[in-house]
Structures are given as C-alpha cells and as structure tokens.
Amino acid sequence: MPATDPNDIVIDVRDLVTTFDTDAGVLTAVDGVSFAVRRGRTLGIVGESGCGKSVTALSIMRLLPQPMGKIRGGEVLFDGRNLATLPPEEMRRIRGGRIGMIFQEPMTALNPVQTIGRQLSEIFLLHITSDRKQALEMSIDMLRKVGIPSPEIRVGEYPHQLSGGMRQRVVIAMALACKPAVVIADEPTTALDVTIQAQILELMHALQEEMGMAIILITHDLGVIADMCDDVVVMYGGRIAEAGPVDDIFAAPAHPYTRGLLSSIPRLTTPRKSRLNVIDGMVPSLAELPVGCRFQNRCPFRIDACARQPPRENVSPQHTVACHRWRDLPPFVSAP
Amino acid sequence: MSQPLIQVENLAMHFPVKEGLFQRSRRFCRAVDGVSFTVGAGETIGLVGESGCGKSTLGKCIVRLLRPTSGRILFDGEDLSQLSARKMKPYRRHLQMIFQDPVESLNARHTVGEILAEPFAIHDIGDPAHRREKVRGLLDKVGLPSSAADRYPFEFSGGQRQRIGIARAIALEPRAIVCDEPVSALDVSIQSQVLNLMLDLQREMGLSYLFIAHNLAVVKHVSDRIAIMYLGHIVEFADAENLYRDPRHPYTRALISAIPEPDPRRRSERIVLKGDVPSPIHPPSGCPFHTRCPYATDHCRQEVPRLRPTPDTTGHEVACHYDRPWN
Numbered sequence: 001m002p003a004t005d006p007n008d009i010v011i012d013v014r015d016l017v018t019t020f021d022t023d024a025g026v027l028t029a030v031d032g033v034s035f036a037v038r039r040g041r042t043l044g045i046v047g048e049s050g051c052g053k054s055v056t057a058l059s060i061m062r063l064l065p066q067p068m069g070k071i072r073g074g075e076v077l078f079d080g081r082n083l084a085t086l087p088p089e090e091m092r093r094i095r096g097g098r099i100g101m102i103f104q105e106p107m108t109a110l111n112p113v114q115t116i117g118r119q120l121s122e123i124f125l126l127h128i129t130s131d132r133k134q135a136l137e138m139s140i141d142m143l144r145k146v147g148i149p150s151p152e153i154r155v156g157e158y159p160h161q162l163s164g165g166m167r168q169r170v171v172i173a174m175a176l177a178c179k180p181a182v183v184i185a186d187e188p189t190t191a192l193d194v195t196i197q198a199q200i201l202e203l204m205h206a207l208q209e210e211m212g213m214a215i216i217l218i219t220h221d222l223g224v225i226a227d228m229c230d231d232v233v234v235m236y237g238g239r240i241a242e243a244g245p246v247d248d249i250f251a252a253p254a255h256p257y258t259r260g261l262l263s264s265i266p267r268l269t270t271p272r273k274s275r276l277n278v279i280d281g282m283v284p285s286l287a288e289l290p291v292g293c294r295f296q297n298r299c300p301f302r303i304d305a306c307a308r309q310p311p312r313e314n315v316s317p318q319h320t321v322a323c324h325r326w327r328d329l330p331p332f333v334s335a336p
Numbered sequence: 337m338s339q340p341l342i343q344v345e346n347l348a349m350h351f352p353v354k355e356g357l358f359q360r361s362r363r364f365c366r367a368v369d370g371v372s373f374t375v376g377a378g379e380t381i382g383l384v385g386e387s388g389c390g391k392s393t394l395g396k397c398i399v400r401l402l403r404p405t406s407g408r409i410l411f412d413g414e415d416l417s418q419l420s421a422r423k424m425k426p427y428r429r430h431l432q433m434i435f436q437d438p439v440e441s442l443n444a445r446h447t448v449g450e451i452l453a454e455p456f457a458i459h460d461i462g463d464p465a466h467r468r469e470k471v472r473g474l475l476d477k478v479g480l481p482s483s484a485a486d487r488y489p490f491e492f493s494g495g496q497r498q499r500i501g502i503a504r505a506i507a508l509e510p511r512a513i514v515c516d517e518p519v520s521a522l523d524v525s526i527q528s529q530v531l532n533l534m535l536d537l538q539r540e541m542g543l544s545y546l547f548i549a550h551n552l553a554v555v556k557h558v559s560d561r562i563a564i565m566y567l568g569h570i571v572e573f574a575d576a577e578n579l580y581r582d583p584r585h586p587y588t589r590a591l592i593s594a595i596p597e598p599d600p601r602r603r604s605e606r607i608v609l610k611g612d613v614p615s616p617i618h619p620p621s622g623c624p625f626h627t628r629c630p631y632a633t634d635h636c637r638q639e640v641p642r643l644r645p646t647p648d649t650t651g652h653e654v655a656c657h658y659d660r661p662w663n
C-alpha cells in the first residue's frame with residue numbers, strides 16, 4: 001500500500017509545540033502535534049474555534065505573529081530539511097514556491113493597490129523567470145487555469161473589481177503558480193457562498209489531480225472534510241484527539257469528542273425538530289484548559305485516569321486516538 | 337384554515353444608491369423585489385439564499401426596523417408596513433429579532449441584568465423588584481445561571497451571548513421572532529445546544545419563527561416550510577421535506593447538491609453553477625437566475641417567471657417557466 005511508503009511523505013510534522021507570550025503568561029496553543037501529509041493526497045484539520053488549526057499552519061509556514069509566537073519544540077520536515085529552524089530568507093523562498101498558501105479572506109493575501117497581473121508576475125519573477133513579459137504570460141495562463149474568464153483583461157484589474165469567489169481563484173492561482181509540492185489552505189471557502197464554495201472545492205480537486213500536489217485543508221466544516229479529504233486530524237485544545245483515514249473516522253470515530261461532533265450536527269436525514277445530541281459545556285480558552293485530557297470537563301465518559309494525559313494509541317495501523325477509554329466506548333451508531 | 341399570523345404581500349425594499357460621476361445618477365438596489373408568503377402561528381419558515389439575496393432586509397422589514405418601499409405586512413390582519421414608530425410600538429413586543437452576532441445587538445456597557453430588564457422598562461411593565469424576578473426567570477429559561485445578571489456581555493462565550501440575545505427577544509412573550517443567522521457564528525458543538533433551546537421555546541411559547549440561515553441542513557431541521565431566495569425574489573417555496581425530496585427550481589437543485597454532507601459514503605454529485613450572483617443594482621432581465629441557469633432559454637431572458645403552485649397540490653411553489661419533475 002502506498003500509504004506506508006515513506007518516500008510519499010511530503011511534510012512530516014513531529015511533536016510541534018507552539019506558544020504565545022501574553023500578559024497572562026506563556027500560553028501553549030499547539031501542544032505536541034504530529035502528522036504526515038502524503039503526495040497527491042488531502043489531509044484535513046478540523047476542530048472548533050481556538051483549537052490551534054491556524055497556529056499549526058502558521059507554524060509550518062513560519063508566519064507566527066512576532067515576537068509573541070514561538071515554536072518551542074518539534075520539527076517540520078520538508079524536502080529533507082527542518083522548516084522550524086530554517087533561516088528566514090530560505091523560508092521566504094519556500095513560501096509561495098514549494099509551499100503554497102490559501103487563506104480564508106482572500107483580501108489578506110492580495111495587495112489592494114496592485115493589479116492582479118502584477119501580483120502574480122511577482123511570484124514568477126521571484127521563483128521562475130527574470131523576463132517580465134514571460135512572467136505576465138505565465139500569469140495569464142495561470143488565471144485561465146483557475147477558471148477566470150478573459151484573463152488577459154483581468155490581469156489589468158485590481159482586487160476590489162473582482163467578486164469574492166473570483167478573488168479566491170486569484171489567490172489559488174498565486175498559491176499554485178510555482179507548482180508547489182504542498183498547498184496549505186486555511187478555511188479557503190468559509191467566507192464564500194455554498195454554490196461558490198462548490199466551485200472552489202471542485203477547482204482545487206481538479207488542480208490536485210492535474211498537478212499532484214498535497215493539500216492541507218483546514219476547516220471547521222465536517223461536510224467539507226468528508227467531501228474533500230483522504231485523511232483527517234481532529235484537534236481539540238491544541239492537541240490531536242484523533243487522526244486517520246476519513247472513511248474510518250466518520251464510520252467508527254474512537255474519540256468521545258469526534259463522536260460528539262458527528263452526532264450533534266443536523267443532517268438532511270435527521271428527523272425534523274427532533275432533539276439534537278449536544279456536547280455539554282463550552283469550548284475552553286487556552287488559559288483554562290484542564291490538565292490531562294483536554295476534553296475531560298465535557299466528556300460523558302470521564303474517569304479519574306483522565307486527569308493524566310492520554311497516550312496516542314493505534315486503533316488500526318492508520319487510525320490513532322488519544323483517549324484513556326476508547327476501548328470501552330459503546331459501538332458508534334452513525335447517522336441514518 | 338384560520339388567518340395566518342403574518343402575511344407578507346408583494347413586499348419590496350429598494351435602497352437608493354448613488355453612482356457614477358459626482359454620485360449623481362440615482363439608482364436603486366432592489367434588495368427585496370416583490371415577495372409574498374405567510375407565517376402561521378407556531379410555524380417556522382426557513383429563509384435560505386446566498387449572500388446579498390435580501391434575507392436580512394426582508395427580516396428587518398417584517399419587524400419594521402426598515403420601512404419597506406411597497407407591499408403589505410399584515411400582522412393579525414393589521415398592515416404594519418407604513419406605520420410610524422409611535423403607532424408601531426404596541427406591535428414591537430410581539431415581533432422580535434435576533435442576530436448572528438449577539439454582541440453587536442447587546443449594549444456592552446450594561447450588565448446582562450440591565451439588558452434583560454430594559455424591554456420591561458420600555459413598555460412600562462412592573463416595578464424593579466418584579467423586573468429582577470423576570471430577569472431571573474429568563475436566564476433560567478435559556479440555561480444561564482442567575483449570577484449572569486451581574487456580569488457584562490463580553491464576559492460570555494459566543495454561545496452564551498446568543499442565549500442572552502434569545503432571552504431578551506422572548507422577554508415580553510412575543511408571537512414571532514425573526515432569527516437572522518442565529519447559529520452561524522457558533523461552533524458546531526454549541527450550535528446544537530442553541531437549536532435545541534430555540535425548538536424548546538417554540539413548543540413552550542407557541543412562537544413563530546422566520547429562520548434565516550445559509551446552512552441548509554440546519555434550516556431543514558428547524559423549519560416547517562422553506563423559502564429559497566435569489567436576488568430579492570423567492571424562487572421556490574415548499575414544505576421542508578418536499579423541498580429536499582423534490583426540488584423543482586434549477587437554483588434550488590444546485591444549492592442542495594452543493595451542500596457538503598458530513599458523510600464520506602455520499603460524496604456529493606455536485607451541480608456546479610457557473611459565474612457569480614449578479615448585483616441587485618443591475619439585475620438581469622427576465623428570470624433573475626437566467627445568467628447562471630444551465631437551462632435558460634430566450635423566454636427566460638425576456639419574461640420574469642412568477643411564483644406558481646406545482647401540480648402536486650402540497651402548496652409547493654416554483655418561479656420557473658419550465659416545471660420539470662426531476663426525479
């Protein structure tokens with residue numbers, strides 16, 4: 001099975017620890033996170049607000065807010081190097097080159113006072129060619145590829161002249177310009193309408209088939225995960241609760257948090273106006289995370305042992321879970 | 337059937353916008369453009385559509401935060417559409433609205449207790465002791481401790497703030513609440529808590545809801561009937577089950593197919609629409625959907641299709657020149 005071929009691994013994140021210095025002291029936003037992303041595959045990272053998804057992505061890209069944010073431990077292996085300790089100028093060459101980025105709000109990635117063509121050309125000029133005319137031609141080709149109509153006209157326009165969906169296409173064009181080995185997409189469709197989201201997801205999928213890049217897709221939408229991803233990492237309170245192939249996690253979630261999430265969302269098949277399952281309590285803030293299992297104060301299966309951090313154990317060779325009680329849970333009844 | 341609680345008839349809200357050189361040319365943003373439907377007592381009408389299609393504007397017209405350009409809003413048979421603020425006051429307590437971001441609608445400098453007591457003060461109900469009693473009752477009803485009364489909105493999480501927003505909306509025991517994306521900003525695990533609360537309150541108090549959201553699975557869960565909006569028009573209106581079982585309008589079909597279902601066994605066969613939603617300042621001729629519709633004909637480009645009942649006699653209505661049974 002290619003899944004176990006180590007040569008297939010594009011990015012290998014090992015025991016990543018990221019902290020913020022704040023007035024309230026040092027807060028650990030990402031606490032020992034490990035996962036590997038494989039060539040041509042899509043890894044989803046899912047979890048509720050504040051669980052550390054974006055900080056994980058920013059750590060990989062070395063774009064943590066300075067000087068508060070620091071990588072305190074672990075490594076990010078890419079192309080045989082550890083990105084966590086790479087000098088800033090080398091990192092700059094990798095960003096937008098071998099690693100592409102797409103963020104939720106396309107305007108943050110675009111310069112409002114430069115034309116689309118100029119911004120795309122810059123990327124080609126930085127990484128691929130020194131010829132301006134050729135860079136512009138490459139830009140037009142790339143815009144055509146992401147489905148922007150009349151790209152030769154659009155290159156002369158500014159971001160505000162485009163719709164939200166079109167802007168996100170431009171950002172995708174920029175992220176993919178240099179045929180990256182991996183693209184990190186942080187909530188790429190959250191700000192978009194459902195039908196536009198469908199366009200963008202379809203586009204990302206088609207480009208992946210064509211170009212073979214790996215994708216790290218961050219979202220809080222389990223529907224998007226089920227639709228797009230091969231593998232998924234479920235985060236809670238800065239740690240990985242559960243990880244594995246999407247089919248396994250949705251069919252047989254082993255962590256009480258994943259189970260809670262999957263059974264609390266209304267689906268088209270849920271009887272109307274019936275009581276939805278809930279996860280009691282609130283999403284805790286970093287400062288008030290419990291010691292031991294992060295989920296213990298909301299977990300219906302809690303026992304005294306949960307005050308110690310659960311080890312990450314294998315449910316199957318590909319499927320891991322961090323819960324003291326995963327073996328004792330009743331069989332999961334999936335939605336109809 | 338008895339008279340519906342709310343009857344919206346041919347409602348339109350056209351905002352004046354300035355455009356062009358020296359901002360001279362006066363045009364209109366046709367945010368809501370001739371919408372009719374009814375809301376029964378204790379009923380939930382779901383309102384779905386993409387950003388900018390006019391959902392919030394329609395909701396604000398109904399609770400009269402906006403004065404509509406034309407059309408009628410009958411509440412218990414009384415037309416509210418053009419009432420002055422003073423004449424509107426007795427109706428306000430029966431018609432409430434809650435918003436996506438409860439923070440924006442809650443006064444940050446007042447304690448939760450003060451915020452919840454305010455509706456009683458405005459309508460001159462009870463003395464301070466009575467109001468404190470009411471506030472405790474409200475907090476209890478929405479699942480917050482009575483100690484919450486002495487704290488400020490910013491001290492609460494998003495889900496708790498939405499509970500405060502709901503408590504305020506139900507304070508005077510209204511007949512209907514317009515809920516504008518009430519759970520969209522909440523985490524998945526908190527959404528279901530708030531939805532359960534809203535359904536409980538509806539059962540208990542006989543409330544009617546106009547429930548606005550873009551998550552179709554959430555809308556289907558809470559609604560009895562659903563209206564699909566596009567560019568200021570209702571393009572399809574149907575019983576919630578029917579709408580999903582037998583969507584008739586090409587837009588509804590694309591919208592439903594585009595929802596990513598949280599089930600990898602059912603990776604959706606997406607119908608991907610081309611292009612973007614047109615601007616309501618320059619709406620297309622004929623059918624508002626024709627610029628993106630895969631089936632559009634010349635007829636569609638020329639004539640506006642009216643919302644008409646389908647032959648199935650379930651009250652299902654569609655605004656398309658071509659009624660096709662798809663399944």
Ligand SMILES: Nc1ncnc2c1ncn2[C@@H]1O[C@H](COP(=O)(O)OP(=O)(O)OP(=O)(O)O)[C@@H](O)[C@H]1O
Pocket residue numbers: 020022027029047048049050051052053054055056065068069220285286
């Ligand atoms: N600059 C910062 N200073 C202090 N804490 C921060 C900073 N940036 C992020 N954090 C904290 O780190 C934690 C993880 O944040 P992160 O942005 O990764 O969450 P997320 O999972 O992406 O959530 P969302 O779904 O809301 O985007 C949060 O609790 C957040 O408050």
Ligand SMILES: Nc1ncnc2c1ncn2[C@@H]1O[C@H](COP(=O)(O)OP(=O)(O)OP(=O)(O)O)[C@@H](O)[C@H]1O
Pocket residue numbers: 351352353365366367385386387388389390391392393394616
């Ligand atoms: N006060 C106003 N003045 C001018 N135009 C307005 C005003 N309020 C809304 N609009 C316009 O009316 C249209 C409908 O807006 P509305 O807020 O009702 O949409 P919506 O369906 O609620 O969208 P969303 O899902 O983004 O909340 C939009 O084009 C908007 O720009």
Ligand code: SF4
Pocket residue numbers: 586587623624625626627629630631632633636637641655656657658
């Ligand atoms: S009327 Fe025509 S354009 Fe409009 S939705 Fe129907 S088929 Fe499409």
Ligand SMILES: [Mg+2]
Pocket residue numbers: 053054055186
């Ligand atoms: Mg984030």
Ligand SMILES: [Mg+2]
Pocket residue numbers: 391392393516
């Ligand atoms: Mg709105």
